[in-house]
Amino acid sequence: MWFEELLISIKASMVLLAPEMVRPLVSALLSSMPILMSFGGLFAMVTLLERKMLGRIQNRLGPNRVGPFGLFQPVADGIKMLTKEDIVPHSADHLIHFLAPLILLVSAMLGLSVIPFGQKLVAVELEAGILFFFAVGGAAELAVFMAGWSSRNKYALLGALRAIAQMISYEIPLILSSIGVLMAAGSLSLVEVVQAQAGGMHAWYIWTPWGFLGCILFLIATLAEVNRSPFDIPEAESELIAGHMTEYSGFKYAVFFLAEFVAMFAMCALTATLFLGGYHAPLPILSFIPGPFWLFLKLILLVLLFIWIRGTMPRLRADQLMEFAWKFMLPMSMANLVATGLWIALDGGVLGWILSAILNGAAYFGWSHLLSRASGVKPRVYQYADDPQTHA
Amino acid sequence: MNLLLTIIALITLASAVAAICLRNLVHCVLCLTLSFAGIALTYLELSAEFVGFAQVMVYIGAVTILVLFALLMTRGGKELHLRSWNPGHWLTGLGAGLGTLGVLLVGIFHSKLREVTPLDTKDESVHALGNSLLDTYVLPMEALAVLLTVALIGAALLAMPERSRPGQTFRKVSSTKEGPVKD
Amino acid sequence: MHTLTPYLLLSAGLFCTGLIGVMLRRNAIILLASIELMLNAANINFVAFWRFHPSSEDVSGLVMVLFTIAIAAAEAAVGLALVISIYRHYRTTNPDTLNELKG
Missing domain, CATH: 1.20.5 (Single alpha-helices involved in coiled-coils or other helix-helix interfaces)
Structure with missing residues (x-):
């Protein structure tokens, strides 16, 4: 609490320094500045972390030349990106080509403004905060289309269309799996969602059967929504060069990269807020450590999970991706909603817990059994590897 | 007059007019998106939070994308002119539109509702x-x-590709014979 | 200072823009988009009347807008699917050339 009081009093005294006329503007600037700065810094660190971790997964060192342990690599990358030539194709639609990365970045950044970083640390406290988050996320699809269409490049257009189809398909399970939390908390405001999970780890929604399934569905949909591997089909290098980013170079490309990472941070922060107790400490004893620390810790753990997945999973095919969204994710999130309703109707008691667990488990095993029967895919048989003759 | 509202209204109207005047259809739809965003801002200015965000989500996130997809699937980017110049048609269209505007304006300026003042707060709308x-x-x-x-x-059924059923010949419209079709 | 007039003017302007768009454009997709514009113009009026309504509990204006948005989305989906399937058949999206009943 002391940390938040300190920040708030610093901000209040700084606002008082400004002339009367511009105080609302200064207040808004001071609220958004820490978010912009901390996530810009986090972006730089995570790019390095990702390359290091992928390197370890692939049994190599990763960047280690610039500075101690390669710590200044992001700075070198930034200088490289800034000094590169900014090439715009001759037949491109210049205005739209220019606007696309900006809109993408703004839409990613705006989502962060409704995330509560502490009890009183929320840039914009909205009554319908989560709806705002998803609404500005929708503008990203438009930006991707603008980038792909204005480039006048077949790869760019195809990549953009794939990206949009994927984002729209996964937006449905994304929103449906978050609705359970909103039902349990009884509010669309993220501040109230976090307050409903106060009092230690056991109150977090991930420890309920519907919260557990919802969290997994939400994370998978997040991976697809921010075009991370294994769902990075829009930018599949081997098929589409770089998707909608093909015709971008220099700083605009860096802006795309930044927007993608900020969108990932925003989605991870939302996951932490919805399912992992947001800024609350896991144990009440630890609550003397300020809230933003816990939120960032959870955020970075989720980002590490994403990097781990990227290093492990092969890329899906486009049709597999769509089938997974519509045939598996959507029915699962619907079943999860029913389970949430059951849990709430029984006031979250033991009976409610067991019944919703049974419902979710039955939905998962039953549906996946039916799907695998319908698809006719059998377990893979290896012709030589499992042959006892060769082992002997 | 409210300055914020004036700016929003001007942007909304200007982009709506641009949306029906521009020649490149993708530009039309992008202008239309700006217009929808302006309408959402108008809702927010009227303190209707939920409806404003729903507007952004449905129109900018879904309907516009749908329209753009449909444009690309029908090669709509090639329509480079408005209706062929037919004075009768243009006069009828503009006349009907401006006539409706006139009727609406007369109605608005004769209405007693203009003097209504709003409540100070309308909270808890969600x-x-x-x-x-x-x-x-x-x-x-x-x-x-x-x-x-x-x-x-x-919509999914309608947009599914037509398949020739057994025992039925599928009449394929050839575009090769006539060359690229001009609208 | 704060009156209903600017909202009504904005709504009237948007409605007539949409109307002119419907009458002068020759691409079925833009016609559908213009119809969306007209629906939105009506929605502005609903929200404005809700805001200026003396009762603080009544939200029927907002409910109406939500219903309109949902129906407009459904209409756009079905309408565009129709346009695409018509395009597959006739290779055109100009509603003026679709003047025969034969499929």
Whole structure:
């Protein structure tokens, strides 16, 4: 609490320094500045972390030349990106080509403004905060289309269309799996969602059967929504060069990269807020450590999970991706909603817990059994590897 | 006059006019998106939070994308002119539009509603909205859910590629004979 | 200072823009988009009347807008699917050339 009081009093005294006329503007600037700065810094660190971790997964060192342990690599990358030539194709639609990365970045950044970083640390406290988050996320699809269409490049257009189809398909399970939390908390405001999970780890929604399934569905949909591997089909290098980013170079490309990472941070922060107790400490004893620390810790753990997945999973095919969204994710999130309703109707008691667990488990095993029967895919048989003759 | 509202209204109107005047159809749709965003801002200015965000989500996130996809699938980017110049047609169209505008303006400026002043605050609109949706308007909402499901399935069926059934010859419209079709 | 007039003017302007768009454009997709514009113009009026309504509990204006948005989305989906399937058949999206009943 002391940390938040300190920040708030610093901000209040700084606002008082400004002339009367511009105080609302200064207040808004001071609220958004820490978010912009901390996530810009986090972006730089995570790019390095990702390359290091992928390197370890692939049994190599990763960047280690610039500075101690390669710590200044992001700075070198930034200088490289800034000094590169900014090439715009001759037949491109210049205005739209220019606007696309900006809109993408703004839409990613705006989502962060409704995330509560502490009890009183929320840039914009909205009554319908989560709806705002998803609404500005929708503008990203438009930006991707603008980038792909204005480039006048077949790869760019195809990549953009794939990206949009994927984002729209996964937006449905994304929103449906978050609705359970909103039902349990009884509010669309993220501040109230976090307050409903106060009092230690056991109150977090991930420890309920519907919260557990919802969290997994939400994370998978997040991976697809921010075009991370294994769902990075829009930018599949081997098929589409770089998707909608093909015709971008220099700083605009860096802006795309930044927007993608900020969108990932925003989605991870939302996951932490919805399912992992947001800024609350896991144990009440630890609550003397300020809230933003816990939120960032959870955020970075989720980002590490994403990097781990990227290093492990092969890329899906486009049709597999769509089938997974519509045939598996959507029915699962619907079943999860029913389970949430059951849990709430029984006031979250033991009976409610067991019944919703049974419902979710039955939905998962039953549906996946039916799907695998319908698809006719059998377990893979290896012709030589499992042959006892060769082992002997 | 409210300065913020004036700016929003001017942007909304200008982009709407641009949307029906521009020649490149993708530009038209992008201008239309700007117009929808302006309308959402108008809702927010009227302190209707939920409806404003729903507008952004449905129109900017879904309807515009749908329209753009449809444009690309029908090679709409090639329509480079408005209706062929036919004075009668243009006069009728503009006349009907401006006539409607005139009638609406007369109605607006003769109405007594113009003197109504708003309540100072209209808070808790989200809670009130949620309660009334599940209380007073629950039946229309269920009907709407059915409508949306039917629309989803119907749209998917309509847009499915036509397949020739056994025993039926499929008349394929050839575009090679006539060359690229001009609108 | 704060009156209903600017909202009504904005709504009237948007409605007539949409109307002119419907009458003068020759691409079925833009016609559908213009119809969306007209629906939105009506929605502005609903929200404005809700805001200026003396009762603080009544939200029927907002409910109406939500219903309109949902129906407009359904209409856009079905309408565009129709346009695409018509385009597959006739290779055109100009509604003026679709003047025969034969499929």
